[in-house]
Amino acid sequence: MSERGGIFAGDDPFVIARNWLAEAEKTEPNDPNAIALSTVDADGLPNARMVLLKDIEDDAFVFYTNYGSAKAQELDQSGKAAFVMHWKSLRRQIRVRGMIEREEGPQADAYYASRSLKSRLGAWASHQSQPLASRAALMAEVAKVTATHGTNPSRPPFWGGYRIWPTEIEFWADGAFRLHDRFRWSKGEKNDSWSVTRLNP
Numbered sequence: 001m002s003e004r005g006g007i008f009a010g011d012d013p014f015v016i017a018r019n020w021l022a023e024a025e026k027t028e029p030n031d032p033n034a035i036a037l038s039t040v041d042a043d044g045l046p047n048a049r050m051v052l053l054k055d056i057e058d059d060a061f062v063f064y065t066n067y068g069s070a071k072a073q074e075l076d077q078s079g080k081a082a083f084v085m086h087w088k089s090l091r092r093q094i095r096v097r098g099m100i101e102r103e104e105g106p107q108a109d110a111y112y113a114s115r116s117l118k119s120r121l122g123a124w125a126s127h128q129s130q131p132l133a134s135r136a137a138l139m140a141e142v143a144k145v146t147a148t149h150g151t152n153p154s155r156p157p158f159w160g161g162y163r164i165w166p167t168e169i170e171f172w173a174d175g176a177f178r179l180h181d182r183f184r185w186s187k188g189e190k191n192d193s194w195s196v197t198r199l200n201p
């Protein structure tokens with residue numbers, strides 16, 4: 001692995017991911033932490049949507065959503081997810097695949113509490129992914145939850161995080177004439193150690 005230097009160097013893929021994201025925070029116009037989250041439905045039909053990556057932990061990636069949403073149903077049913085984050089300004093991507101679990105403890109409470117009051121009330125008001133009659137109906141729901149939950153709402157029981165424990169993480173950087181660099185970190189089980197393979201572009 002001596003040739004895995006520069007932006008790919010290091011023994012810990014989560015440190016590399018944090019470093020790349022820190023670079024992207026300086027170069028991307030907005031949402032450098034946006035990821036395209038991929039799930040499969042009960043029929044095996046893939047689905048994808050953007051969410052914001054809120055934490056890169058020592059061994060997992062964390063995002064937050066509504067547990068009644070389509071994505072949550074697909075995540076809970078399959079127990080698996082993948083995502084890709086791409087930074088046009090850096091011409092790099094990170095691809096992740098793995099197992100998921102809910103983060104609905106104190107960490108989710110703390111993240112919920114860190115959001116603006118309007119966002120906290122919005123989480124209460126939105127039945128995410130369900131049909132909505134009109135914008136006015138949503139605003140009426142916001143008014144209702146504002147009246148019932150006031151200025152210090154607790155985290156809704158139907159809203160929280162997911163943690164992705166990766167079994168694969170690929171770091172990709174654009175190379176001249178499409179001769180890109182790719183390194184795939186993979187492991188069989190959560191407690192296994194990583195093996196790293198350079199891949200053809």
Ligand SMILES: Cc1cc2nc3c(=O)[nH]c(=O)nc-3n(C[C@H](O)[C@H](O)[C@H](O)COP(=O)(O)O)c2cc1C
Pocket residue numbers: 031034047048049050051052053063064065066069070071072128129
């Ligand atoms: C840049 C961006 C960031 C987003 N971040 C989130 C997020 O962190 N959590 C979330 O639930 N939805 C987020 N959304 C909305 C989702 O893309 C999606 O519309 C919503 O979660 C419903 O998806 P679902 O019906 O597949 O569950 C974001 C959208 C964009 C474009």
